Amino acid sequence: MGLAQYAVVPIQDEWGVLHDGNVNGKYATKESAFESAVAAASLALRQGHEVHVSVPGREIGENALGS
Secondary structure, three states, X not given: OOEXXXXXXXXXXXXXXEEOOEEEEEEOOHHHHHHHHHHXXXXXXXXXXXXXXXXXXXXXXXXXXXX
């Protein structure tokens, strides 16, 4: 099987999930984007793929949820 990569990325004042070159979804918090990425990663894992999920660390002045 292949490698499935999911990256939580900032999109203006929201968050999205980058997968296969496309940014999917618009989420108000980094945490909600992460939960979406993990749900997709779980399905890929069940299909036999190696899975990588990445989320950027907190920036100065940002709260823990990325909002």
